[in-house]
Amino acid sequence: MPRPRRTQVSIEDTSWYHCCSRVCRRAMLMGDDKFTGKNYDHRRDWIESQLLTLASVFAIDVAAYAVMSNHLHLVLSVDIYESNNWTDRDVVEHWHQIFNGTDITQKFAKGEVVESFEINSLKHSIALYRSRFSDISWFMRCLNEPIARMANKEDKCTGRFWEGRFKSQALLDETAILACMAYVDLNPLRAKMVNTPESSDFTSIQLRIKAALNGEQPAKLLPFMGNEQLSQSKGIGFSLKDYLVLVDETGRVIRQDKRGAISENTSKILTRLNISSDNWIKITSDFGKLFHGPVGTLQELTSYCDHLEKRRRHFSHCCQYLQVN
Numbered sequence: 112m113p114r115p116r117r118t119q120v121s122i123e124d125t126s127w128y129h130c131c132s133r134v135c136r137r138a139m140l141m142g143d144d145k146f147t148g149k150n151y152d153h154r155r156d157w158i159e160s161q162l163l164t165l166a167s168v169f170a171i172d173v174a175a176y177a178v179m180s181n182h183l184h185l186v187l188s189v190d191i192y193e194s195n196n197w198t199d200r201d202v203v204e205h206w207h208q209i210f211n212g213t214d215i216t217q218k219f220a221k222g223e224v225v226e227s228f229e230i231n232s233l234k235h236s237i238a239l240y241r242s243r244f245s246d247i248s249w250f251m252r253c254l255n256e257p258i259a260r261m262a263n264k265e266d267k268c269t270g271r272f273w274e275g276r277f278k279s280q281a282l283l284d285e286t287a288i289l290a291c292m293a294y295v296d297l298n299p300l301r302a303k304m305v306n307t308p309e310s311s312d313f314t315s316i317q318l319r320i321k322a323a324l325n326g327e328q329p330a331k332l333l334p335f336m337g338n339e340q341l342s343q344s345k346g347i348g349f350s351l352k353d354y355l356v357l358v359d360e361t362g363r364v365i366r367q368d369k370r371g372a373i374s375e376n377t378s379k380i381l382t383r384l385n386i387s388s389d390n391w392i393k394i395t396s397d398f399g400k401l402f403h404g405p406v407g408t409l410q411e412l413t414s415y416c417d418h419l420e421k422r423r424r425h426f427s428h429c430c431q432y433l434q435v436n
Contacts (some may be wrong), residue, residue: 120247120279124415126189127174127282128247129406131399132255133182137275138263142180156314157258163331165253168208169243170194172333174347175292176297177299178313184295186288187247188333190345194244199237206240209253215263252276266435283407286433289349290391291406293358294398298365299361301396310364316358323355344397365396390432401429408433 121129134140140153152221157180162185175186197205199277202219206212212220215229216236225233227423248316282288298314299305305312309320316338318329328334328351335351360377373381373388381391394401403413409430 121281121415121419122189122191122245124418125281126191127283127288128189129179129278130187130243130247130251130296131182131278132183132251135271139271140181141178152312154258154262158254159313161257165209165242165250166331168205168244169253169411170197171247172249172252172345173315173331174215174288175295175315177295177311177315178382179298179302180304186282186304187250188366189245189247191245194241197241197244202237202241202244205244210337212236247279278309280402281405281407281415284433285348286386286408287406287411288347288431289357289384290355290386290394291389291398292354293361293395296358296361297365298394301365306366308358317352321353323351325382356380361392361395364392386433394432406433418434 141151141158148303159176159177161177162178165171170190172188173185173189174188175184177184188305194202200220203212203216206216207220211217213232213236215225215233218229219233228260255273255277259285262272263269282291292315296308296311296314299314301310307317308314315329315332317331321385323328334346335354336348337345337350357380360373364373373392376390381388384391386394405412407430408414412430417421
């Protein structure tokens with residue numbers, strides 16, 4: 112039986128989550144459909160565009176994503192403090208980028224006079240919108256629903272496009288976060304859709320590599336701050352160069368046609384993350400099979416379960432992969 116979302120998301124314990132949505136019809140509705148002979152790759156572009164738009168609207172940052180032929184992977188970081196620091200006008204303007212709002216919020220956004228009897232309704236709307244901007248369920252709803260409507264219109268049909276619920280799992284420490292990001296970024300390569308990370312269309316790793324060639328980072332993705340955590344106000348506390356090298360060498364290892372190996376320098380990176388090379392390859396190859404719940408060390412998992420008053424630590428046996436043998 113599916114567990115309530117409130118028992119899977121605990122911002123007090125971690126702001127990081129791996130989310131996955133799958134289409135529910137048997138055809139590859141975002142790639143090549145072998146039954147009709149049609150190609151639907153343009154829908155992957157729809158999803159990527161909507162995703163990056165929402166990243167600039169919500170107080171939820173996108174760290175990694177991969178839009179596959181029949182499913183979507185995301186690594187998200189919730190910044191509840193960002194939405195709480197927005198002014199009331201900021202909240203309304205952000206909301207109006209994706210929804211019409213109410214007549215009262217439209218008046219407020221235009222700078223028109225809001226009558227005294229409308230104030231309570233306005234305050235209620237703003238508080239509601241503010242809470243939704245740091246809600247993963249609302250983020251996924253705003254991502255998936257427009258895509259479903261566009262696909263159904265194109266197919267001249269009605270009904271579900273996505274499965275009813277998206278999967279979400281908490282990422283409890285830095286190693287879990289980076290391993291999940293690498294797993295997501297390497298999805299097309301692991302599925303034998305491409306031969307290199309940089310040729311993986313509709314993925315965050317392709318955006319990061321293109322930007323890195325110009326000495327930049329993608330504006331709509333959560334940036335890497337480096338091990339020194341330099342000037343950025345928020346980001347991933349890891350070196351972008353180290354991450355790109357790690358993903359590249361991991362991809363060479365998991366390729367079936369041309370096996371590579373983790374170099375000595377990259378092994379040092381993994382040592383800093385307190386994980387062995389063998390365990391790293393195992394996790395980035397089989398993350399979806401190994402972990403069906405929160406991901407982290409046994410200590411982090413225990414703390415997470417205690418806080419949510421879970422009597423059993425499900426999947427605790429998988430914690431062994433997040434440590435040096």
